Amino acid sequence: MSSESHISHSEPAVYVYEAPLRLWHWINALAITLLALTGYFIASPFPTLPGEASDHFLMGYLRFTHFSAGYILAIGLLFRLYWAVMGNAHARQLFLPPLFSGRFWDGVWHEIKWYAFVAREPRKYEGHNPLATLSMHFLFLWSVIFMIVTGFALYGEGTGMDSWQFQWFSAWVIPLFGQSQDVHTWHHLVMWVLVCFIIVHVYVAIREDIMSRQSMISTMISGWRMFKDNRRVDTDAE
Amino acid sequence: MTESFYDVMRRQGITRRSFLKFCTLTASALGLGPAFVPRIAEAMETKPRIPVLWLHGLECTCCSESFIRSAHPLAKDVVLSMISLDYDDTLMASAGQQAEAIIEETIDKYKGNYIVAVEGNPPLNEDGMYCIVGGKPFVEQLRHASEHAKAIISWGSCASHGCVQAAHPNPTRATPVHKVITDKPIIKVPGCPPIAEVMTAVVTYILTFERFPELDRQGRPKMFYSQRIHDKCYRRPHFDAGQFVEHWDDDSARKGYCLYKMGCKGPTTYNACSTIRWNAGTSFPIQSGHGCIGCSEEGFWDKGSFYDRLTTINQFGIESNADRVGMTAAGVVGAATAAHLAVSAIKRAQHKGDEK
Numbered sequence: 303m304s305s306e307s308h309i310s311h312s313e314p315a316v317y318v319y320e321a322p323l324r325l326w327h328w329i330n331a332l333a334i335t336l337l338a339l340t341g342y343f344i345a346s347p348f349p350t351l352p353g354e355a356s357d358h359f360l361m362g363y364l365r366f367t368h369f370s371a372g373y374i375l376a377i378g379l380l381f382r383l384y385w386a387v388m389g390n391a392h393a394r395q396l397f398l399p400p401l402f403s404g405r406f407w408d409g410v411w412h413e414i415k416w417y418a419f420v421a422r423e424p425r426k427y428e429g430h431n432p433l434a435t436l437s438m439h440f441l442f443l444w445s446v447i448f449m450i451v452t453g454f455a456l457y458g459e460g461t462g463m464d465s466w467q468f469q470w471f472s473a474w475v476i477p478l479f480g481q482s483q484d485v486h487t488w489h490h491l492v493m494w495v496l497v498c499f500i501i502v503h504v505y506v507a508i509r510e511d512i513m514s515r516q517s518m519i520s521t522m523i524s525g526w527r528m529f530k531d532n533r534r535v536d537t538d539a540e
Numbered sequence: 541m542t543e544s545f546y547d548v549m550r551r552q553g554i555t556r557r558s559f560l561k562f563c564t565l566t567a568s569a570l571g572l573g574p575a576f577v578p579r580i581a582e583a584m585e586t587k588p589r590i591p592v593l594w595l596h597g598l599e600c601t602c603c604s605e606s607f608i609r610s611a612h613p614l615a616k617d618v619v620l621s622m623i624s625l626d627y628d629d630t631l632m633a634s635a636g637q638q639a640e641a642i643i644e645e646t647i648d649k650y651k652g653n654y655i656v657a658v659e660g661n662p663p664l665n666e667d668g669m670y671c672i673v674g675g676k677p678f679v680e681q682l683r684h685a686s687e688h689a690k691a692i693i694s695w696g697s698c699a700s701h702g703c704v705q706a707a708h709p710n711p712t713r714a715t716p717v718h719k720v721i722t723d724k725p726i727i728k729v730p731g732c733p734p735i736a737e738v739m740t741a742v743v744t745y746i747l748t749f750e751r752f753p754e755l756d757r758q759g760r761p762k763m764f765y766s767q768r769i770h771d772k773c774y775r776r777p778h779f780d781a782g783q784f785v786e787h788w789d790d791d792s793a794r795k796g797y798c799l800y801k802m803g804c805k806g807p808t809t810y811n812a813c814s815t816i817r818w819n820a821g822t823s824f825p826i827q828s829g830h831g832c833i834g835c836s837e838e839g840f841w842d843k844g845s846f847y848d849r850l851t852t853i854n855q856f857g858i859e860s861n862a863d864r865v866g867m868t869a870a871g872v873v874g875a876a877t878a879a880h881l882a883v884s885a886i887k888r889a890q891h892k893g894d895e896k
Contacts, residue, residue: 345862351783356777357781358781358782360781463756473756474757480838481840482768494866494867494870497870498873509880513884
C-alpha cells in the first residue's frame with residue numbers, strides 16, 4: 303500500500319498510526335467498555351434500591367452514561383471517517399479492504415494457516431494483516447455502525463417524534479425491525495458480537511506482539527511499527 | 541337532507557349543555573385549544589353524518605366492546621349516532637340478507653364518500669375460507685366494500701398488525717388490512733382493544749376536519765401513539781431511581797415500584813394508556829400492578845413471555861434470549877481463545893531455539 307515498503311529491506315520502524323487515530327482507538331475502547339457495561343445493566347438492572355425514589359437516580363445515571371458514551375462513539379466514528387480522508391494510507395485500511403485482490407485473499411489464507419499452527423511463520427505487514435483487515439471491517443466497523451444506528455433509534459424514542467434523532471433514525475429503523483422490542487433485542491445481540499470481537503482482538507494483539515514479526519501493542523501507543531527481522535515487508539494488494 | 545349530528549343528539553334527548561360539554565372534552569382530548577370548541581360544535585351542527593360500514597373479520601369483538609364504553613356519558617350515545625353506522629353486524633338489528641343488502645345500498649348511494657371501519661382481519665389461506673360472512677369469504681366483502689370507500693379505519697391490533705390470529709405459525713394466513721387494501725388511505729388504531737376514547741376521538745377528528753389526524757410513518761394517529769407508555773407512566777420515577785418489583789407480591793410490588801423486571805413492555809409500547817387510561821380514566825394495567833403486555837405493538841404475541849424483560853429467541857430450537865445467546869458465544873470464544881493461547885505457548889516453547 304505505502305511506497306516505503308518497497309524502498310528498504312532493513313527498515314527500523316515505520317510510523318503507521320498517527321496521533322488522532324491512536325486517540326480514537328483508545329477513546330473507542332473506553333466508550334465501548336462503558337457502553338457494554340451500562341447497556342447490560344440497563345437491560346438487567348441491579349437489585350432494587352430501598353427508600354424513597356427521590357433518594358436515588360441509579361437508572362438515570364446508568365442511562366446518562368450510556369447515552370453520553372454513545373454520542374462519543376458516534377462523533378468519534380464521524381471524526382474517524384474524516385481522518386480516513388485526511389490521514390495517511392493506513393487510516394483508510396479499516397474502511398476499504400481490498401476484497402478483489404487475489405493477493406489479499408492469499409494473505410488471509412496464510413494468516414488462517416498461521417493461526418491454525420500450520421504455517422511456521424506469519425507474514426510481515428506495516429498495517430493490519432489481511433485477516434485482521436477483514437475482521438476489523440466486517441466484525442468491528444459494521445457492528446459499530448449498526449449499534450450507532452439502532453442506538454440512536456432507541457434514543458430517539460425518548461427524545462420524541464419531533465426530535466432529529468427520531469426523524470433520522472427511529473422513524474425508519476423501528477418499522478424496519480417490526481417494533482421497538484425487536485430493535486432492543488438486536489441492539490443487545492450485536493453488543494455480544496462486539497464483546498466476542500474484543501476478546502479475540504485483545505488476545506490476538508498480545509499474541510501477535512509476542513509471536514509475529516512486528517510490534518503490535520506499542521504501535522497503538524506510539525504509532526511506530528517496529529520489525530523484528532530485516533526481510534521484505536509483505537503487502538496485501540497488488 | 542341527511543340530518544346532522546346535532547339533530548340526532550337533540551332527538552335523543554341530549555341537552556345543548558351536555559352537547560357543548562362533549563365538544564369541550566373532545567377538543568381537549570385532541571389537544572386543541574378552546575377556540576376549537578365552537579368549531580367542533582359547528583361541525584356537529586351542520587355536517588351530515590358520514591356513513592360508516594363497520595366490517596368484522598377474524599376478531600374477538602373487543603374493539604366494539606371497548607368502543608361502546610367510551611367514557612364520557614354522552615360519548616357512546618353521541619358516537620353511535622354521530623356516524624351514520626349503516627352496517628355493523630354485531631350491533632345492527634337486521635340480519636341475514638337484509639343486513640348484507642345495506643352494504644350494497646351504501647356503496648351505491650355514497651360512492652367515494654363513506655368510511656370502512658374494519659375490526660379484525662381477513663385470513664387469506666384456502667381463498668379466505670377461514671372467515672365467512674354472509675356465505676362469502678370475508679376478504680371478498682372487505683375488498684368489495686373498500687373499493688369505493690373514502691378511507692379505511694383499521695380498528696385494533698387485528699386490522700393494524702394481525703394480532704393473535706396472525707401469531708406464529710399463523711395457520712389461516714391472517715393478514716392485516718393494509719396488506720390487502722393498498723390503494724386507500726388507512727388509519728391504524730392499534731391496541732387489543734384500542735382505548736375507547738382514542739377510538740371516539742379518531743372518529744370525531746375525521747368528522748370535524750374531514751381528514752385524518754396527523755399520522756406517523758406506521759399510519760397511527762400521532763396524538764395518541766407518539767409516546768411510549770413508559771414516557772408517561774406514573775411509576776417512571778421508580779424506574780429512574782432503580783426501584784423494581786423483583787417478584788409478584790414482594791414488598792416492592794406492594795409499594796408500587798416499576799414493573800420493568802417483570803417484563804413490562806411499557807418502554808417499547810406506543811399507546812396512550814398511561815395518560816387517558818381505561819374505563820372512564822379509572823386505571824390501566826400498570827396501575828393495577830401488572831406490566832404492560834405491549835398489545836398495540838406489531839407481533840406482540842411472538843416476542844416471548846409477557847413476563848420477561850428480554851425477548852425469547854426461538855431460532856436456535858431451544859428457548860433463549862439475547863443474553864444467553866451472547867454469553868454462550870462469548871464463552872465459546874473465550875474458551876477457544878484460552879485453548880489457542882495454550883497451544884501457542886506450547887508451540888513457542890518447542891521452537892524457542894529455532895529463532896536464533
